Amino acid sequence: MRIVIAEDSVLLRDGLSRMLTDGGFQVVEAVPDAGQLLRAVAEHQPDLAVIDVRMPPTHTDEGIKAALVIRRQFPDVALLVLSQYVEESYATDLLSEAISSVGYLLKDRVAHVRDFLDAVRRVAAGGTALDPEVVAQLLVRRRDDPMDRLTPREQQVLKLMAEGRSNAGIVETLNVSPSAVEKYVTNIFIKLDLPPTTTDHRRVLAVLKYLGS
Amino acid sequence: MAGREPLYRDVMTWRATKNALAGLLTGLAGGLLLLGLLVIWGAALVSLARGPGGWEHAALYAVVAVLILVLVPWVVQGLSALQRSRLRATLGAEIPAPVRPLRRTGHQLAYHLLALFAGLGGALLVPLFPVAPGLATWVSQTDERLARSLLGPGRRETLAQRVETLARSRADLVAAADAERRRIERDLHDGAQQRLVSLAMNLGMARERFESEPEPVRQAIAAAHDEAVLALTELREFIRGLHPAVLSDRGLASALSGLAARAPLPVRLRVDVPRAASPGVEAVAYFIVSEALANVVKHAQATQAEVAATRAGDVLRITVTDDGYGGAVPGEGTGLNGLAQRAAAVDGTLSIDSPPGGPTVITAELPCES
Numbered sequence: 001m002r003i004v005i006a007e008d009s010v011l012l013r014d015g016l017s018r019m020l021t022d023g024g025f026q027v028v029e030a031v032p033d034a035g036q037l038l039r040a041v042a043e044h045q046p047d048l049a050v051i052d053v054r055m056p057p058t059h060t061d062e063g064i065k066a067a068l069v070i071r072r073q074f075p076d077v078a079l080l081v082l083s084q085y086v087e088e089s090y091a092t093d094l095l096s097e098a099i100s101s102v103g104y105l106l107k108d109r110v111a112h113v114r115d116f117l118d119a120v121r122r123v124a125a126g127g128t129a130l131d132p133e134v135v136a137q138l139l140v141r142r143r144d145d146p147m148d149r150l151t152p153r154e155q156q157v158l159k160l161m162a163e164g165r166s167n168a169g170i171v172e173t174l175n176v177s178p179s180a181v182e183k184y185v186t187n188i189f190i191k192l193d194l195p196p197t198t199t200d201h202r203r204v205l206a207v208l209k210y211l212g213s
Numbered sequence: 214m215a216g217r218e219p220l221y222r223d224v225m226t227w228r229a230t231k232n233a234l235a236g237l238l239t240g241l242a243g244g245l246l247l248l249g250l251l252v253i254w255g256a257a258l259v260s261l262a263r264g265p266g267g268w269e270h271a272a273l274y275a276v277v278a279v280l281i282l283v284l285v286p287w288v289v290q291g292l293s294a295l296q297r298s299r300l301r302a303t304l305g306a307e308i309p310a311p312v313r314p315l316r317r318t319g320h321q322l323a324y325h326l327l328a329l330f331a332g333l334g335g336a337l338l339v340p341l342f343p344v345a346p347g348l349a350t351w352v353s354q355t356d357e358r359l360a361r362s363l364l365g366p367g368r369r370e371t372l373a374q375r376v377e378t379l380a381r382s383r384a385d386l387v388a389a390a391d392a393e394r395r396r397i398e399r400d401l402h403d404g405a406q407q408r409l410v411s412l413a414m415n416l417g418m419a420r421e422r423f424e425s426e427p428e429p430v431r432q433a434i435a436a437a438h439d440e441a442v443l444a445l446t447e448l449r450e451f452i453r454g455l456h457p458a459v460l461s462d463r464g465l466a467s468a469l470s471g472l473a474a475r476a477p478l479p480v481r482l483r484v485d486v487p488r489a490a491s492p493g494v495e496a497v498a499y500f501i502v503s504e505a506l507a508n509v510v511k512h513a514q515a516t517q518a519e520v521a522a523t524r525a526g527d528v529l530r531i532t533v534t535d536d537g538y539g540g541a542v543p544g545e546g547t548g549l550n551g552l553a554q555r556a557a558a559v560d561g562t563l564s565i566d567s568p569p570g571g572p573t574v575i576t577a578e579l580p581c582e583s
Contacts, residue, residue, distance in 0.1 A: 009403075011411045019418055060462045084402065085459045086474070087467055108449060111413030111442050113421050137474035 001124055004044060005030040006037035006063065007052040007082075016050060016110065023117040032056070034066035041070050041077060048078040048124045052107070053090065064090045071097040078124045082107045086133045099204055103129035103164070119164075128164035128207070135159050138210075149191045157184040162207045229353035232303035236356050237332045239299055243292040244329020247322065250288065254281040286318045293321045293364050296328070306357050311366035312374075324363035331356070380560075384493075387558050391493050394456040401452050409448060413441035457499060465495045465522060469502055473520060476506050483521040490529045490581035497555050498522060498531050501563070501577050504555075505533035508548050513537025513573060524581075531577040539571030552577070 003025050007013040010032075017027045029040045033056050041049055049070060053063035067079050071094075078101035083090060091104045103123040109131065110116050119129035136159075150158065160170045170181050185203075192209050257278040261271065293310070300306045311317045331352070341348060366374070416438035423434060452458075460468040466484040473480035489495065502520055509518050515537030523530050543549040549565060552575065556563040561579035 009407045011407050012414075015411045015414045019414060022418055022422065085453075085457070086471055087459055087463055088470060089463065089467065107410060108413075108442075108445050111410060111417050111438075111445060113414065113417035133474065137470055 001048065002026050002028045002044065002046040003120075004028060004037065004040045004046045004049045006032075006034065006040075006049065006055065006066070008032045008055045008059075009052075012052075012110075019110070019113060019116075020050070020120070023113075023120070025120070034062040037066050038069060041074060045074065046077060048080060048120065050080045050082065050120070053081060053083040053087075061087075061090065064093060067094060068097060071102075077101075078126070079103065080105065080120060080123050080129065082110070086131060086137050088134065088137045091130065091134045091138065095208075099128065099208055100126045101128075104134050105129060105131045106133060122164050128162070130163050132159075132163060135162050138162075150188060154184050154188050154191070157181065158188050158206060158210050161185075161188075161203060162210055226350060228303055228305075230349040232300070232356065233349045233352040235299050235303055236296075236328065236352075239292075239295055240325075240328030240332030243295065243325050244332060247285070247288065247292070247325050248329060250281050250285055254278055254285075257281070285322070286315055289318050289321045289325065290314055292325050296324070296360060297364060300357060300360055304353065304357060306360075308360055308365045310364075311370060313370075317367060320363045320367070324359055327359060327363075328356075383558070388493055391456075391496055394496075395461065398452055398456040398458060401448070401455075402458070406445075406448055406452065409441065409445050413438065413445050416441050454503075456496065460495060460499055461492065464489055465498060468495075468499050469520060469522060472499070472503055472506060476518070477510055478515060479517045480506065481517070481519040483519070483523075486522055486524045486529065488524060490524070490579070494529060494559050494561075494579050494581045497559050497561070498529055498577070498579060501531055501552050501555055501575075502533060504548050504552055505575050508541075509533070509535040509537060509573075512541065513539075513571070515571075527580055527582060529579045529581050531579070533575045535571070535573050537571050537573060538569070539567045539573050540569045541565055541567035541573050549575075 001024075003020055005013060005016050005020070005027060007016060007030070013030045013032065017030050020027050028044045028046055031037050031040050037049065037051065040046075049067070051063040051067050053061055055062040063081060063083075067081055070077055071079060075098070079094065080103040081090070081094060082105055084107055086106065094102055094104060101123055103119055105116070105119060109119070123129050156174065157170055160173055165173065167178065167181050167185065171178050174181070188206055192206055254277070257274040261274045261278065293314070297308050297310065300308060314321075365371075416434065420431075420434050420438050423431060426434075457468050457471070459471055465486060469484060470482060473482045490498070502522075506518060506520070509515050513535045515535035518533065518535040521530075521532045521534075541549060543553065543565060553563040556577045556579060559579055561577055563575065563577045565573070565575050567573040
């Protein structure tokens with residue numbers, strides 16, 4: 001799998017390259033700013049881009065803007081955005097373009113190498129990887145809507161779905177039986193008025209509803 | 214050392230003598246001028262009252278009376294400036310002119326008339342000045358004291374100026390402290406934090422790579438990795454406590470939303486701030502909410518809280534409500550005093566309504582211009 005990295009700190013750029021290479025990925029180019037990122041993506045057409053949000057010249061949201069451009073121009077490139085802090089408008093901007101092949105993680109998560117590499121694989125495979133803090137923050141703003149109909153446990157399950165976990169992943173995280181998870185997921189679909197189509201599609205719709213986008 | 218004091222005293226006496234002699238001249242000249250004008254004015258008025266012979270005389274008296282009335286304040290200002298520069302030249306005493314000098318014309322007139330009589334009295338004592346250093350010093354000191362209270366700005370004006378100066382210097386201090394926090398935040402973010410992320414990442418990679426090493430080696434690497442991750446988390450919290458980057462980048466609503474999300478209890482958030490306040494005021498608002506929520510978690514035994522930030526005109530109102538057991542009293546180590554201080558630093562107010570049994574409502578009102 002071919003990856004492009006955009007990160008302005010030399011130290012972290014090199015570290016990320018090394019970690020992803022060790023993890024079995026091919027880092028085709030690592031660049032220090034958004035302009036070069038767009039150029040590199042156009043040139044290499046990678047499977048995934050790992051993008052730092054804060055990059056020169058203003059050190060605010062260059063990375064998000066670049067990510068949105070990539071999503072529109074190269075929809076096949078999966079995006080994993082790393083941020084210094086959780087900003088829900090960044091996350092909703094990203095997710096408004098598409099709910100698949102996208103990730104938004106706090107930068108510190110790169111220290112948890114195994115989890116981080118899992119997230120990279122998940123996003124590259126078309127899934128999502130949202131930082132638990134992002135999800136918590138989205139939940140703060142969405143307390144008044146249909147989500148109120150969900151029990152706390154069902155909300156917890158939906159939250160994990162939004163983070164990009166499969167049923168098996170949810171079973172493992174919550175330490176409950178697979179049949180219990182199935183039941184929660186079905187209840188969520190019913191309570192959110194989602195039509196009975198294929199499970200995967202309803203899953204995406206549930207997460208979309210949850211994110212309010 | 215012993216030789217310096219008498220010398221210093223001599224210098225001071227000489228300056229006082231100079232001042233008294235100069236004051237004698239200016240006092241006599243100025244006072245006589247003013248007294249003359251006043252006498253003419255009085256005479257004109259008296260003549261008018263007695264009924265002058267013919268309208269030409271009446272007109273002349275009236276013109277003189279009005280002219281002098283206009284002239285006197287002008288002459289007074291000129292004399293006051295002269296006296297102030299005399300005191301500066303001889304004693305080095307800086308007496309500021311009032312901002313609205315005309316309002317203090319009466320006081321200044323009083324000084325010049327007093328100076329005339331002091332001058333007349335002093336003239337009799339002139340031969341004594343060189344031999345009576347105490348006398349010269351006393352005259353000088355009295356002169357300076359009188360000049361300060363009569364020629365300078367009034368008490369109200371002085372206090373108003375002082376308040377303005379204090380308010381400005383405090384605002385500067387708050388802004389400087391704020392800027393300093395932001396600078397440290399950036400430095401830490403660009404320096405220590407990046408390095409620590411890199412270190413934790415390297416240890417994480419080592420942890421994955423050396424899984425087949427003997428147990429003690431693996432344990433040592435794992436412990437180092439955990440420690441690095443912990444340090445990273447603590448540093449992030451610390452940096453956030455200094456100055457949250459999201460506040461400068463995305464504004465108050467985003468920063469508060471982050472606080473609400475991180476709180477360990479459900480927090481309902483309502484932000485209605487159509488026009489952003491200054492960065493300093495927003496930082497105060499942010500830290501008030503941050504500390505208030507920390508308080509709720511620590512003391513209130515609440516199950517949920519609500520944060521509202523609204524702007525009405527030039528006031529940013531922050532309320533933090535919780536459903537805990539109430540009875541919060543400022544000054545009992547609850548951090549409520551700190552909140553009040555933060556609000557006061559930007560001329561704001563903070564009130565706490567916390568009846569026993571709850572709910573507790575903390576309201577901060579922060580003034581923000583435009």
